[in-house]
Amino acid sequence: MERVNVFEEFEKAGLYKAIFSRRDIRSQFTDKPIEDDVLSRVLVAAHHAPSVGFMQPWNFIVIKSNDVKRRVHESFVRANERAKAMFIDDKKRQTYENLKLQGILESPLNICVTCDKSRFGPVVIGRTTNFNMDEYSVVCAVENLWLAARAEGLGVGWVSILYDNDLTQILNLPEDVIPIAYLCIGYVTHFPESPELETVGWLPRMKLSDLIYSETWGNDCQTHLPELYKHVVK
Amino acid sequence: MERVNVFEEFEKAGLYKAIFSRRDIRSQFTDKPIEDDVLSRVLVAAHHAPSVGFMQPWNFIVIKSNDVKRRVHESFVRANERAKAMFIDDKKRQTYENLKLQGILESPLNICVTCDKSRFGPVVIGRTTNFNMDEYSVVCAVENLWLAARAEGLGVGWVSILYDNDLTQILNLPEDVIPIAYLCIGYVTHFPESPELETVGWLPRMKLSDLIYSETWGNDCQTHLPELYKHVVK
Numbered sequence: 087m088e089r090v091n092v093f094e095e096f097e098k099a100g101l102y103k104a105i106f107s108r109r110d111i112r113s114q115f116t117d118k119p120i121e122d123d124v125l126s127r128v129l130v131a132a133h134h135a136p137s138v139g140f141m142q143p144w145n146f147i148v149i150k151s152n153d154v155k156r157r158v159h160e161s162f163v164r165a166n167e168r169a170k171a172m173f174i175d176d177k178k179r180q181t182y183e184n185l186k187l188q189g190i191l192e193s194p195l196n197i198c199v200t201c202d203k204s205r206f207g208p209v210v211i212g213r214t215t216n217f218n219m220d221e222y223s224v225v226c227a228v229e230n231l232w233l234a235a236r237a238e239g240l241g242v243g244w245v246s247i248l249y250d251n252d253l254t255q256i257l258n259l260p261e262d263v264i265p266i267a268y269l270c271i272g273y274v275t276h277f278p279e280s281p282e283l284e285t286v287g288w289l290p291r292m293k294l295s296d297l298i299y300s301e302t303w304g305n306d307c308q309t310h311l312p313e314l315y316k317h318v319v320k
Numbered sequence: 321m322e323r324v325n326v327f328e329e330f331e332k333a334g335l336y337k338a339i340f341s342r343r344d345i346r347s348q349f350t351d352k353p354i355e356d357d358v359l360s361r362v363l364v365a366a367h368h369a370p371s372v373g374f375m376q377p378w379n380f381i382v383i384k385s386n387d388v389k390r391r392v393h394e395s396f397v398r399a400n401e402r403a404k405a406m407f408i409d410d411k412k413r414q415t416y417e418n419l420k421l422q423g424i425l426e427s428p429l430n431i432c433v434t435c436d437k438s439r440f441g442p443v444v445i446g447r448t449t450n451f452n453m454d455e456y457s458v459v460c461a462v463e464n465l466w467l468a469a470r471a472e473g474l475g476v477g478w479v480s481i482l483y484d485n486d487l488t489q490i491l492n493l494p495e496d497v498i499p500i501a502y503l504c505i506g507y508v509t510h511f512p513e514s515p516e517l518e519t520v521g522w523l524p525r526m527k528l529s530d531l532i533y534s535e536t537w538g539n540d541c542q543t544h545l546p547e548l549y550k551h552v553v554k
Contacts, residue, residue: 091473091507091508091510091511092471092472092473093334093337093338093470093471093472093473094334096330096331096334097330097333097334097337097338097471098334098471098472099331099334100327100328100330100331100332100333100334100335101334101335101338101467101468101471102361102365102468102471103327103331104327104331104335105365105368105369105464105467105468106368108368108370110370127336129528129532130528131336131339133526133528133531134339134340134342135463136342136344136463136466136478138480139517139522139523140515140517140518140522140523140525141523142523142525142526142531144531145531145532145533145537146531146532146533147532147533147534147535147536147537148532148533148534148535148541149534149535150534150535151535154535154536165448165449168448168449169445169448169449172443172448173443182445185445187445187446200537206523209406209407209408211403211416211419211421211517211522212421212480212481213480214399214402214403214406214481215399215402215403215480215481215482215483216480216482216484218452218455219480221452221456222455222456222459222462222500222501225456225459225460225463226459226460226462226463226466228456228460229369229370229459229460229463229464230339230463232370232460233335233339233467234335234336234339236327237326237327237331237332237335237336238326238327238332239325239326239327244370246372246446246447246449246450246453247446247448247449248449248450249449250450256536257536257537258536258537258538259537260537263537266456267456273325274325276325277325281374283373283374283445284374288373288374288445289373289374289375289376289440291374291376292367292376294363294364294367297367297376297378297379297380298363298379298380298381298382299379299380299381299382300381300382300383300384301381301382301383301384301385301388302381302388302490302491302492303379303381303434303491303492303493303494303497304492307382
């Protein structure tokens with residue numbers, strides 16, 4: 087009886103494979119069009135994310151037009167010029183300049199996922215103390231979308247080097263709607279084995295056991311978690 | 321060749337089952353202890369979330385102590401008193417008062433997931449334009465954790481009616497570390513078929529097709545997405 091709610095091993099394996107093989111994609115897009123039924127499944131997955139007070143504050147603006155993409159790309163170029171200058175260490179800046187940070191123009195589809203702060207009125211269950219909860223709900227939807235896309239063979243890249251004001255103007259967003267994620271989506275030649283920033287040596291993957299505390303901040307976890315498990319994904 | 325990156329149907333089914341059967345749990349917790357290897361898998365899933373600039377800004381404070389739980393619960397009670405008063409419609413407020421909104425004391429495990437704004441220094445790739453990106457990364461980790469927990473048969477409830485200042489004090493968080501999610505976790509008697517706020521008629525599930533726009537805000541999606549797909553979860 088106790089195992090009645092637990093998934094079968096093959097079901098768990100599918101979920102964990104998606105989690106471990108999901109990547110932020112900027113360079114590997116192909117121009118193969120995305121079938122409507124595949125896009126539909128990915129959006130349904132997003133729509134089944136948790137949301138504070140069941141407010142479902144998300145919208146999905148599906149962008150295929152080269153004109154819209156080009157204007158968003160211009161915003162990226164401006165924002166990235168400013169970002170570059172923030173890396174004062176010459177070597178870091180040089181590495182930064184060599185990184186490809188977005189695939190706005192090459193990916194067949196862009197999706198802007200937004201948060202409607204006014205949906206269902208000003209008082210929302212669970213958003214009474216922390217007013218960012220609706221944005222967090224939208225981020226859960228993005229992560230669902232990302233995992234579903236991976237399972238469907240679609241790469242997703244989240245472009246965060248963009249000015250919200252530009253997106254608001256280009257996409258004609260109403261006053262209470264804010265852009266949360268601008269995503270580039272498409273089939274890919276391959277999914278890299280590891281995150282690109284790990285591969286190029288920008289930052290290492292942290293040791294998970296260093297990130298776990300017991301009861302309060304800074305207390306080592308007394309419970310010995312067994313060898314921290316990772317499904318081998320091939 | 322083109323399908324090389326696509327999951328097998330049974331792998332997809334596992335992922336979609338987790339997405340569609342995940343619930344926010346407040347009432348169904350049992351006191352069955354959580355095995356270390358299960359907890360380990362769930363935390364590894366969280367640790368493999370996307371993060372801006374690969375900064376991995378998360379920590380996980382694993383709470384089993386009744387004393388800590390009790391103090392967090394007191395914070396909830398205070399925050400909820402204030403929240404209640406915000407529902408000025410009598411009927412809504414009455415419904416609100418009858419909802420069980422957290423399982424802090426009944427769940428065997430609480431986890432506070434935090435965001436370290438100072439990890440790896442002030443300049444982080446991708447956090448140069450939008451300074452909330454690190455918080456969004458932590459939310460992606462929470463969603464991964466939530467889906468993995470579902471597959472392992474564990475219920476998760478996100479308690480958002482809490483004061484950040486209380487959590488900071490109770491959990492002794494350093495200055496640059498902010499609480500993002502306070503989660504109640506445990507095995508459950510069952511997972512409800514639908515979100516509780518949908519079941520009690522608080523809000524309906526929105527029609528996804530009403531939430532999708534084409535190119536810019538307000539333009540109906542020209543592409544007819546096929547019957548919006550949902551895996552039947554049994």
